[in-house]
Amino acid sequence: MQLDAxxxxxVRAAVKGEAGKKRKTKKKVPAIGKxxxxxxxxxxxxxxxxxxxxxxxxxxxxxxxxxxxxxxQWWMELYGKQIVSMDQRTNVPSVRLADDVPFEPVSTxxxxxxxxxxxxxxxxxxxFIATRDSVDYKRNIIFERTRDxxxxxxxxxxxxxxxxxxxxxxxxxxxxxEVHLQVKGTGQxxxxxxxxxxxxxxxxxxxxxxxxxxxxxxxxxxxxxxFGHIIMSVEAAVSMKVxxxxxxxxxxxxxxxxxxxxxxxSVVLLVTGNDGLPLADDGVIxxxxxxxxxxxxxxxxxxxxxxxxxxxxxxxxxxIFFKPQERGKLSGTLTIDSCEIEVTVSWYPVSWW
Numbered sequence: 001m002q003l004d005a006x007x008x009x010x011v012r013a014a015v016k017g018e019a020g021k022k023r024k025t026k027k028k029v030p031a032i033g034k035x036x037x038x039x040x041x042x043x044x045x046x047x048x049x050x051x052x053x054x055x056x057x058x059x060x061x062x063x064x065x066x067x068x069x070x071x072x073q074w075w076m077e078l079y080g081k082q083i084v085s086m087d088q089r090t091n092v093p094s095v096r097l098a099d100d101v102p103f104e105p106v107s108t109x110x111x112x113x114x115x116x117x118x119x120x121x122x123x124x125x126x127x128f129i130a131t132r133d134s135v136d137y138k139r140n141i142i143f144e145r146t147r148d149x150x151x152x153x154x155x156x157x158x159x160x161x162x163x164x165x166x167x168x169x170x171x172x173x174x175x176x177x178e179v180h181l182q183v184k185g186t187g188q189x190x191x192x193x194x195x196x197x198x199x200x201x202x203x204x205x206x207x208x209x210x211x212x213x214x215x216x217x218x219x220x221x222x223x224x225x226x227f228g229h230i231i232m233s234v235e236a237a238v239s240m241k242v243x244x245x246x247x248x249x250x251x252x253x254x255x256x257x258x259x260x261x262x263x264x265x266s267v268v269l270l271v272t273g274n275d276g277l278p279l280a281d282d283g284v285i286x287x288x289x290x291x292x293x294x295x296x297x298x299x300x301x302x303x304x305x306x307x308x309x310x311x312x313x314x315x316x317x318x319x320i321f322f323k324p325q326e327r328g329k330l331s332g333t334l335t336i337d338s339c340e341i342e343v344t345v346s347w348y349p350v351s352w353w
Contacts, residue, residue, distance in 0.1 A: 040323045041332040055228070055262040056206075060214045064197040068180060071198035075176075079137040090138045094167045094237045094291045095346055103326045103349045107171040107203050108235070108293040110228040111142055112265045114160045116153060116181075116194070117222035124184035125194060126150040131165065134173040135351060140165045147191070150184045161288070162268070168235040168293050168350045174200040179216070179223065195221050206231060209261040209295060228262045233293040234324055236302055237346040238269060240285040245338035247277045248316065251308040253336075255285075257292045260301045267292050269304075285341070293350075296324040304343050306334045 072086050114129060126147045130139040141164045145151050151161055169175055181194040195218040209230045216223045238257060247253065253272040258265065270287040272278065278286040294302040305319035320332040325347040334341045 038323065040325070041330050042321050043332075044319060044321070052260065052263070054264055055209055055211045057211045057213065060212065062199060062214060062216050064195070064199065064216045064218055066193065066196045066218050068178070068196050068198055071176075071178070075132070075137070082136065083138050086139075088138045090136050090140045090166055092135055092167050092351060094235065094348075105232040105234060105296050106350050108230045108233045108350060109169040109171055109175060109201070110230050110259075110262070110267060110293050111162060111165065111169075111225070112228065112267060113224075113226040114143060114162060115224040115226075116158045116160065117224070118158075118194070118220065120183075121155040123153050123194070124150040125153055125160065125181055126184060127181040127194070128179070129160070129181070130178045131169045132176040132178060133170045135167070135170050139178065140167065140169060147182075147184055147188070161271075163288055165291055167291060168233070170350050171201070171203045171229065174202045176200050177225070181223070194218075195223050197223070203229070209259070211262055211265060226265065228259075228265065228293075230259065230261070230293040230295060232295050232297050233350065234296045234326065235348045235350050236292045236294050236322075236324070237348065238287070238290050238292060238304060239344045239346070240269075240287060240334075241342045241344075242277065242279060242283040242285065242339060243333070243342045244340035247339045248308055248310065248337045249276075250274050251310045251314075251316075253277060254307045254309070255287065255304070257302060257304045259292075259294050260299065260303075261295055263303075294322075294324040296326065300324060302345065304332075304334070304345070306336055306341065308336050 076086065109131070116123065116125065126145040128141060129143040130141050132139060143160050143162050153160065177197065177199050180196045183192055183194050185191045195216065197216050199216065206229060209228060211226070211228055214225045240255065252274050253270065255270040256266040256268045258267065267289065269289050270285065280286060292302060294300065302322045302324060303319055305317070308316040316336045318334045318336060320334055320343060322330050322332070322345050326349065327347055329344055329346045331342055331344045334343055
């Protein structure tokens, strides 16, 4: 679903505003002589303030060579037998049986935003952004559009609508970013390359999860990726289902998730227009992204929140918190007006061997 620039700006402001607020969690008083155990799923009641400082931010500016031929030849020489072709996508699913996978928390990458800078506006963008890691060396798609289904971006809201990753991006060995974006012209002969790159990102061994803003400068444009380096992490696959009531008429919707360690940035799971939720026949919400990484350490959590925005500033908000697990599922309920939405988070170890 395409949103106009005004609607997109409104959505981004809402997500930024929600992420910028101090988070509050319920304070549970232990029974005498007993240490209270924190529940695995809980809601905020506004009695405790979040005092954690913001995650450290690192900014990188990297000039890029816009010819991917050399990278692709090199990659095929190294991993051609495993991947067969450079177009092959990862076949490791996010939702899988993981009982036979040894548990070991690892570093992962979490993608928040991809911003385009250009001298020409608007841009009808198509192409792809993908990562390649040591799980299977294949493309793990972050963004993808065909020429016939390009995304129109504007100077006021120059952000791509992300759709991935399909599974957690394991930062065990260096991760490669592979990008080839084009701009659709009036005719196909007038199409042109916006930016192409193949760049690696290495684990620098930080003591805490960190935020990176990497700016890749091409000949005619810049691409800025904002992503998190999440340490000691597990993979969380999020699904949502309407179990009662209905979404308020005429309200836009925002569904997103964030971790305790990088709580000023959100992973947008779904943005809807004012024509209701995209539902399957059984009430399952067809979300745009479903994979999030979360730290599995004491005091960490994954928050999933929903916001409905109506005319005249009307809105509904709700959020729920999950304690990261080694494996298994946790469920909780979001309430937006009369609409009750069951949120299920399936936890998995990150497979990388």
